[in-house]
Amino acid sequence: MAINILRCVGGIVVLLWLSGCVSAPQSDALLTHFSQETGANPSVTLAARVQLEQVPFFPQEDFQCGPAALATVLQASKVDILPDALVSQVYVPSRQGSLQVEMLAAARRYGRISQILAPDLEGLLEQVQAGKPVLVMQNLGLSWYPQWHYAVVVGFDLPRGEIVLRSGLVRDYRISLTLFERTWQRAEHWAVVLLAPGELPTDEREHAYFQSVSAFAAAASEGSDAIQLAYDAGLARWPGSINLGMARANLFYTQGDLNSAISGYEEIIRLAPDYAAGHNNLAQSLFDMNRLDEAKQHAQTAVNIGGSFSEDYRKTLDSINSALQR
Amino acid sequence: MKLNSYLRKIVSTALLAAFSLVCIQMPAMADIVSTDQIATEQRNEIQRDAVRGFLDRADVQAQLEARGVDAADALKRVDSLTATELASLSEQIDTLPAGEGALGFVIGLIVIFMLLDIAGVTDVFPAI
Numbered sequence: 001m002a003i004n005i006l007r008c009v010g011g012i013v014v015l016l017w018l019s020g021c022v023s024a025p026q027s028d029a030l031l032t033h034f035s036q037e038t039g040a041n042p043s044v045t046l047a048a049r050v051q052l053e054q055v056p057f058f059p060q061e062d063f064q065c066g067p068a069a070l071a072t073v074l075q076a077s078k079v080d081i082l083p084d085a086l087v088s089q090v091y092v093p094s095r096q097g098s099l100q101v102e103m104l105a106a107a108r109r110y111g112r113i114s115q116i117l118a119p120d121l122e123g124l125l126e127q128v129q130a131g132k133p134v135l136v137m138q139n140l141g142l143s144w145y146p147q148w149h150y151a152v153v154v155g156f157d158l159p160r161g162e163i164v165l166r167s168g169l170v171r172d173y174r175i176s177l178t179l180f181e182r183t184w185q186r187a188e189h190w191a192v193v194l195l196a197p198g199e200l201p202t203d204e205r206e207h208a209y210f211q212s213v214s215a216f217a218a219a220a221s222e223g224s225d226a227i228q229l230a231y232d233a234g235l236a237r238w239p240g241s242i243n244l245g246m247a248r249a250n251l252f253y254t255q256g257d258l259n260s261a262i263s264g265y266e267e268i269i270r271l272a273p274d275y276a277a278g279h280n281n282l283a284q285s286l287f288d289m290n291r292l293d294e295a296k297q298h299a300q301t302a303v304n305i306g307g308s309f310s311e312d313y314r315k316t317l318d319s320i321n322s323a324l325q326r
Numbered sequence: 327m328k329l330n331s332y333l334r335k336i337v338s339t340a341l342l343a344a345f346s347l348v349c350i351q352m353p354a355m356a357d358i359v360s361t362d363q364i365a366t367e368q369r370n371e372i373q374r375d376a377v378r379g380f381l382d383r384a385d386v387q388a389q390l391e392a393r394g395v396d397a398a399d400a401l402k403r404v405d406s407l408t409a410t411e412l413a414s415l416s417e418q419i420d421t422l423p424a425g426e427g428a429l430g431f432v433i434g435l436i437v438i439f440m441l442l443d444i445a446g447v448t449d450v451f452p453a454i
Contacts, residue, residue: 188420
């Protein structure tokens with residue numbers, strides 16, 4: 001009898017411990033708030049139901065959920081591509097799966113900016129509501145026995161507490177938000193939207209957009225027009241962004257458009273007079289136009305301010321000085 | 327045969343001379359700070375903030391103190407972590423599941439970075 005009670009208590013303890021491990025705090029908060037319908041939290045602006053019917057579906061074969069999910073979001077972003085064409089780019093046979101970095105890189109090759117979202121369920125659903133299917137990674141197994149899977153979020157139904165995915169062999173795969181959150185959480189909340197150049201995410205994080213766009217620019221599969229479009233859209237949204245401003249001026253500089261580069265850098269140091277890299281790049285552009293005296297001033301300012309790139313600033317100043325002595 | 331090896335010597339010497347000339351003549355090229363550099367810098371800064379935020383947590387500070395590490399010291403030294411160390415630490419913090427064991431592991435990493443410094447293996451925390 002006593003042993004039975006002990007077993008029973010032990011079982012409950014184990015169950016409690018397990019449920020503690022698999023909590024879904026974001027879904028809980030979201031659904032609690034929605035069921036109350038108080039409107040007390042103005043950050044929740046989600047509709048009750050959203051379904052992106054027009055997003056295509058590619059039933060996956062075997063382990064190739066990566067190519068299938070990527071083709072789904074690429075097609076939804078008006079890139080005409082089928083999963084088979086992506087297999088060689090993202091599928092690693094020895095791992096029977098696709099690596100996240102390769103998924104991001106492949107999207108860039110097709111002229112799309114891949115932006116990683118914040119680990120925030122509400123933010124993810126906001127993207128869907130704005131018409132963007134979201135590529136997600138899930139761990140369908142357990143943390144110590146992982147079953148990695150890629151799927152695409154195409155809708156949600158808050159009154160029923162459900163999320164809708166294009167997943168595996170099911171076109172509209174409906175699972176509870178909490179189950180989705182647990183599987184998504186075990187894949188480190190990995191979620192990605194694809195942006196055509198000029199398109200913006202609903203995500204408010206300027207630094208995340210800058211990171212995505214600079215990776216897109218570095219991939220260099222696109223012409224500079226597409227890159228400039230992406231910078232312009234970002235600057236329209238975040239007019240004071242030093243990083244985006246620098247990126248655009250740098251693009252002008254590498255294109256040899258020194259006048260545009262100079263006015264870009266001048267705008268930056270007007271916004272942020274203590275930004276050394278801005279002074280350095282302005283100095284270099286003035287130097288290239290043989291406006292040595294002005295160049296020297298800004299190079300000296302950059303050296304005085306210093307920072308992570310102080311060696312570069314020193315080099316700029318040195319070469320301007322040696323040109324002045326000639 | 328002999329001529330051939332003689333020729334080879336001349337050619338290789340000439341090539342060597344040409345290359346070293348190129349090396350000498352190349353001044354340290356001044357250039358703009360590239361967008362890539364700016365993006366990397368920003369990434370480092372975000373990770374540094376994540377590590378700082380982690381060290382700011384009361385439970386983390388308690389664990390550090392339990393291992394004989396002054397939390398304020400650890401916080402000060404975040405600035406001198408290299409990009410690689412930052413990336414590995416912030417990744418560990420990001421993927422930290424709830425639970426004592428995992429927290430202990432990351433704190434162990436931080437302490438190891440500090441101990442290796444004292445031992446003279448690494449030079450992450452020059453102030454020690």
